[in-house]
Amino acid sequence: MPVFEYAPAPESRDLANLKPSYRPFIDGEFVDGGGEPLKTVNPATEEVLAEVSTASAADIDTAVKAARKAFEKTWGPMPGSERAKYLFRIARLIQERSRELAVLETLDNGKPIKESRDSDLPLVAAHFFYHAGWADKLDYAGYGPDPKPLGVAGQIIPWNFPLLMLAWKIAPALATGNTVVLKPAETTPLTALVFGEICQQAGLPPGVVNILPGAGDVGARLVGHPGIDKIAFTGSTEVGKLIQRQVAGTPKRLTLELGGKAANVVFDDAPLDQAVEGIVNGIFFNQGHVCCAGSRLLAQESVAEELLDKLRHRISTLRLGDPLDKNTDVGAINSAEQLTRIRELADSGEAEGAQRWTSPCPVPDRGFFFAPTVFSGVHQSMRIAREEIFGPVLSVLTFRTPDEAVAKANNTPYGLSAGIWSEKGSRILWTANRLRAGVVWANTFNRFDPAAPFGGYQESGFGREGGRTGLEGYLSV
Amino acid sequence: MSAPTLPAALADATRDDASLRRFLHGLPGVDQVGVEARATALATRSIKKSSKLWAIDTAISMVDLTTLEGADTHGKVRALTAKARRPDPERPDTPQVAAVCVYPDLVATAVDGLKGTGIGVASVATAFPSGRSSRQVKLADVALAVESGATEVDMVIDRGAFLEGRYGEVFEDIQAVKAACGDAHLKVILETGELVTYDNVRRASWLALLAGGDFIKTSTGKVSPAATLPVTHVMLQAVRDWFTTTGELRGVKPAGGIRTTKDAIKYLVAVHEVAGEQWLTPELFRFGASSLLNDLLLQRRTQHDGHYSGPDYVAVD
Numbered sequence: 001m002p003v004f005e006y007a008p009a010p011e012s013r014d015l016a017n018l019k020p021s022y023r024p025f026i027d028g029e030f031v032d033g034g035g036e037p038l039k040t041v042n043p044a045t046e047e048v049l050a051e052v053s054t055a056s057a058a059d060i061d062t063a064v065k066a067a068r069k070a071f072e073k074t075w076g077p078m079p080g081s082e083r084a085k086y087l088f089r090i091a092r093l094i095q096e097r098s099r100e101l102a103v104l105e106t107l108d109n110g111k112p113i114k115e116s117r118d119s120d121l122p123l124v125a126a127h128f129f130y131h132a133g134w135a136d137k138l139d140y141a142g143y144g145p146d147p148k149p150l151g152v153a154g155q156i157i158p159w160n161f162p163l164l165m166l167a168w169k170i171a172p173a174l175a176t177g178n179t180v181v182l183k184p185a186e187t188t189p190l191t192a193l194v195f196g197e198i199c200q201q202a203g204l205p206p207g208v209v210n211i212l213p214g215a216g217d218v219g220a221r222l223v224g225h226p227g228i229d230k231i232a233f234t235g236s237t238e239v240g241k242l243i244q245r246q247v248a249g250t251p252k253r254l255t256l257e258l259g260g261k262a263a264n265v266v267f268d269d270a271p272l273d274q275a276v277e278g279i280v281n282g283i284f285f286n287q288g289h290v291c292c293a294g295s296r297l298l299a300q301e302s303v304a305e306e307l308l309d310k311l312r313h314r315i316s317t318l319r320l321g322d323p324l325d326k327n328t329d330v331g332a333i334n335s336a337e338q339l340t341r342i343r344e345l346a347d348s349g350e351a352e353g354a355q356r357w358t359s360p361c362p363v364p365d366r367g368f369f370f371a372p373t374v375f376s377g378v379h380q381s382m383r384i385a386r387e388e389i390f391g392p393v394l395s396v397l398t399f400r401t402p403d404e405a406v407a408k409a410n411n412t413p414y415g416l417s418a419g420i421w422s423e424k425g426s427r428i429l430w431t432a433n434r435l436r437a438g439v440v441w442a443n444t445f446n447r448f449d450p451a452a453p454f455g456g457y458q459e460s461g462f463g464r465e466g467g468r469t470g471l472e473g474y475l476s477v
Numbered sequence: 478m479s480a481p482t483l484p485a486a487l488a489d490a491t492r493d494d495a496s497l498r499r500f501l502h503g504l505p506g507v508d509q510v511g512v513e514a515r516a517t518a519l520a521t522r523s524i525k526k527s528s529k530l531w532a533i534d535t536a537i538s539m540v541d542l543t544t545l546e547g548a549d550t551h552g553k554v555r556a557l558t559a560k561a562r563r564p565d566p567e568r569p570d571t572p573q574v575a576a577v578c579v580y581p582d583l584v585a586t587a588v589d590g591l592k593g594t595g596i597g598v599a600s601v602a603t604a605f606p607s608g609r610s611s612r613q614v615k616l617a618d619v620a621l622a623v624e625s626g627a628t629e630v631d632m633v634i635d636r637g638a639f640l641e642g643r644y645g646e647v648f649e650d651i652q653a654v655k656a657a658c659g660d661a662h663l664k665v666i667l668e669t670g671e672l673v674t675y676d677n678v679r680r681a682s683w684l685a686l687l688a689g690g691d692f693i694k695t696s697t698g699k700v701s702p703a704a705t706l707p708v709t710h711v712m713l714q715a716v717r718d719w720f721t722t723t724g725e726l727r728g729v730k731p732a733g734g735i736r737t738t739k740d741a742i743k744y745l746v747a748v749h750e751v752a753g754e755q756w757l758t759p760e761l762f763r764f765g766a767s768s769l770l771n772d773l774l775l776q777r778r779t780q781h782d783g784h785y786s787g788p789d790y791v792a793v794d
Contacts, residue, residue, distance in 0.1 A: 004528065004531065004532070004535075004746075004749045005531070270505065273507065273512070274508035274511030277515050278511065317749075326523040327522055423508075443508050
């Protein structure tokens with residue numbers, strides 16, 4: 001019998017308008033950075049995409065000064081209704097250029113085009129639209145009659161959702177009247193720099209948004225800079241702790257959105273086929289490079305085996321490969337370093353006695369790829385149940401009673417998200433009340449909306465992004 | 478009343494009305510939002526070039542070319558059989574359709590028109606499309622079809638009985654029809670548009686499989702909504718789960734409202750990824766359609782010729 005072989009359906013990479021070099025965006029202009037230039041790589045092919053000029057200490061000074069000046073002279077004093085116009089304009093420009101940005105994001109990050117096109121970019125635009133709506137309504141947001149912006153926000157974002165994390169940081173900061181110095185991740189700076197072009201197109205006053213590519217040292221200098229009033233960081237718990245130490249004792253405000261090891265709890269009365277979809281979406285979306293990924297599946301023992309069979313069947317249909325192909329479900333791991341880390345942790349799972357199952361999907365010879373992997377027979381004491389793997393690796397644990405499910409789900413240093421699968425409303429509410437996580441999804445997973453606050457407990461950080469609560473992080477209230 | 482091949486747990490489920498109800502209501506629920514989201518997401522697969530051509534040919538070979546009108550005549554059925562034999566006269570390499578589907582009184586004409594082709598003759602028996610008659614009448618309907626030479630019988634279930642929770646009655650109806658079919662294949666029409674919820678679709682699917690239906694079919698084509706992608710997803714999950722439990726392969730047939738090649742390909746992708754590639758054969762998947770075939774033929778020509786030829790280039794029968 002013939003097999004249904006889908007022909008390759010690649011999106012054109014020309015749409016990305018890729019340039020050979022990119023430069024920092026400071027005070028409304030693209031300028032040569034004084035730092036050591038870096039090369040950004042397409043993780044799916046390992047080819048160098050572009051050379052990126054990075055920021056030196058002097059560049060950071062210039063950017064912070066520009067942001068301060070813009071805050072004092074133009075952006076801060078501007079009426080909210082005027083700021084809203086700029087934000088709406090940015091949102092519309094993002095929509096207009098969304099194909100270009102989606103392709104560029106996929107080239108630089110390795111995520112499948114269908115995700116950058118259908119998830120990332122619509123959400124990026126939505127965040128700007130949503131926060132544009134808030135800009136002139138802050139007096140009515142419940143923070144008192146006249147909440148004030150903080151000043152200059154230093155923002156550091158990760159490589160898993162380069163443009164979306166930029167939107168999560170920049171949109172609320174600008175809506176509330178702050179100005180911004182943002183450092184994109186070392187491996188994925190390109191879309192952030194194209195966002196600089198969008199700021200120019202929108203006629204945003206110089207200095208309101210500054211974008212400084214670079215590695216951890218640029219981030220550290222930014223965090224330590226005395227001209228910054230607020231630090232917002234999304235990234236690893238390890239770096240988050242360093243930042244918290246560095247900021248301690250200074251007047252700087254801080255929000256941290258860090259790692260996670262979310263439990264996805266499947267009760268025996270769950271809609272199993274949809275639970276399987278939710279589990280797949282929870283851990284294999286964006287190759288598992290999601291801080292709120294549902295990386296620990298907690299399955300009730302009475303359905304665990306059936307659920308696992310269905311899950312393996314489903315995972316076998318995931319198509320791994322060229323991220324620009326519209327039929328690709330799982331793209332490339334963002335960097336060689338991350339791939340090494342995933343491999344190391346997966347090997348530890350095997351060494352500790354968990355049963356490893358890997359999808360039989362073909363894996364490309366070139367590029368950084370890791371086939372979807374499921375560990376069953378996992379226990380809370382194993383590394384793969386405790387540490388964030390940040391890759392397409394699912395750890396499956398079982399439980400017998402709702403109390404045990406809650407106990408195991410909460411038995412983690414993290415607390416960013418959780419999922420519950422049950423057809424019984426009362427059980428969903430009972431469980432949700434007991435899970436210590438910033439977001440609890442019921443019968444779905446990895447759903448985002450600009451109006452829904454997002455953030456963590458414990459080692460997953462503090463502060464919220466999105467919604468009315470998210471505005472508070474950028475206001476003096 | 479259970480079939481001998483069933484594993485103990487399933488055989489037990491059909492012991493009496495109460496166990497049947499317990500079993501059907503014990504099946505995992507279907508989350509409406511989830512199944513619709515999955516169906517929408519899977520429908521965005523990009524199929525082109527060689528895979529599209531393969532999909533078109535496969536879809537043609539799965540078509541049950543259908544005419545089910547009060548105004549059907551022997552002439553209309555003869556025209557349809559001619560089309561089934563040679564869907565595209567200018568392109569003899571075009572695959573034949575799977576079957577021609579007519580009312581029982583026209584089966585003999587269809588059989589005659591398809592002699593020697595290997596194309597099946599399907600007939601909608603059992604008081605189609607409402608299913609509202611006595612079992613006696615339904616069985617007489619089936620007998621007429623089978624005696625006239627139908628190789629496939631498409632029966633409708635009594636949706637009233639199902640919705641009233643009289644599962645045992647529906648089960649026995651299907652069993653009785655299956656017995657009356659003899660060697661003919663039995664397709665059980667659930668009329669999912671009248672069952673409304675996905676939970677009901679899943680229960681009715683299992684009921685039909687337990688009672689021995691060779692195929693589960695979405696619709697009569699007389700009720701809106703007819704076939705939809707999410708409903709077909711639920712039914713594909715049912716036959717896949719049935720295979721996992723019993724090792725038996727049963728088929729799925731969406732019918733009604735599938736008119737374009739683009740739609741047909743979305744269904745094939747669902748067959749491929751929800752049930753598995755084993756189901757990508759006319760033995761296990763059919764399209765109940767009358768106008769779909771022409772669009773498939775036009776798209777087939779477009780793929781081969783590199784340009785679109787227009788509706789006047791295919792037969793309108």
